[in-house]
Amino acid sequence: MAKTKAEKIAAIELQMTQLENQRKKLIQEQKQQERKDRTKRLCKRMGLFESMLPESISLTDEQFQIFLEKTIAAEHSRRILDGLTAQRGTQQTARNAAYTETQDDEDADEDDGSDARVRD
Structure with missing residues (x-):
């Protein structure tokens, strides 16, 4: 229906x-x-x-907060954090490049196979 x-x-x-x-x-x-x-x-x-x-x-919560604020505000701490952050960014960029390279290799392998079939 x-x-x-x-x-x-x-x-x-x-x-x-x-x-x-x-x-x-x-x-x-x-x-x-x-x-x-x-x-x-x-x-x-x-x-x-x-x-x-x-x-x-x-430490009380207030004391702990003051400790963190003063520690983080220190120039040395900021440089360390910036270095670690940059290092993480570099590692991520390297991983992305390796992934792209792997994909390019796989694409090239696929292209090789298709070329061989065309020639036969």
Whole structure:
């Protein structure tokens, strides 16, 4: 039995609603995963920090904030952070270049194969 246009429209609208709900659910799951990743990163880094400077455990939140502000504001700290950030950028650039080179090699291999078939 053929559906009327109104039935088709209703079915499509239902499908659109379902897809929108799926999209919202995926966005919610993504945000939740990002929060979990952030919490894990913060706990790991703070644990490392406290293991290296156990004296910082007894500081109040205000004292800890002052310590961080003064440490981070130091020129030496900024140079170290800038160096690490630049190093990470260089490593990322090198990874991207290696990936591009690998893709170029694969493309060349594919081209070689197709040329051989054309010659035969």
